[in-house]
Amino acid sequence: MFSAQLPAPILFHPLKHHLGYIKAYIRQNCAAPEAEIKAALQTLGGSQLDLYIGPLSPPQVAQEVLQHLQENCLLQPLTYQRYLAASGTSYQVATLSDGTNWILRWGVVAGRHVHLHPARYARHTLRVKASVLKIAIAALVAAKRRGGNTVMDTAYINGVRAAWLGLPPVKDIRLSEVLLHLIALLEDTL
Template sequence: MQQLPKPILFHPLKHHLGYIRAFAQESVSLPEQELRRFLRTIGGSQLDLYTGPLSPLQLSEEVVLHLQGQDLLSPAPFRRHLTPSDYRLCTLSDGSAWALRWGVQEGRHIHLHPARYSPHTLRVKANHLKTAIAVAIATRKYNASPSLPLLNQVREAWLALPPVQEYVPTEGLGRALSLLQ
């Protein structure tokens, strides 16, 4: 996948549906140990998932241009801009809002997150998203149809999560699965 411009820090495997779909298609040949490592980076809480038309690169470039126009791209001015709330919102060309936070990775001090309740954004549980990604990969990897047994197999083997008895296609886990099918 494409490297994002510095100083942007963005985790598209957690926050960008288009990236996640591409990752699921391209990760079929990865060893299960590596898949587990990638999926662990998603965490275990709730997160906001961007579903809009802009790529991670386009998002990054728009934020860079927005901050450049205000002389806020360098670390010190950007850090001052974040006080007192520790974040600022930025609206992009598609109407989506993004929370800009301080990034702790060297050379990437602008950390992007989709804003809650923003256009093109869904709130999802991390374990639902990880399960949906694992199922999308497993169906391709094993040439299988999505099913509850396959879902529970990858939850146990790849994610160390307990099995589920069922799910509703329009809610929670079912909604996450439908996003990646």
């Protein structure tokens, strides 16, 4: 799942990499069919990821990356591909106005050859497991469906893990500081 609202040739997965987008997704999709939300959560994959928690919106991130590429004559696919290959790592790094480093890779979606995501451990980012992000999103969507005031305790989280994600139970969510921190960030309760 990528944001089709962003200008081509940008390929960006904001449900996986952008806190502000995820907050909006939870608000706007809490009444969506459960199967649709589950399918969206599966697009987050199963490994670790870097979540941008900074002030730039997805359109601002895209615009700054496009400006960087345009200023360096790198917008054309072949030129961009050569630029990536020249690094010897198949990616390059762009620093945006808020000081955050973003990874530029080759995009495999037609017309979207500039694949970007936050750099590991960059400024304004949080490194999390995909499963933790899935649990946080599912827990908050499920809470909103129940009126929004569900207590995030172990029983509730285990119910969400089983029903929404097919994951086994955990002993005590208080041991998952990252999950609790991520839920607080998504709820704006920090």
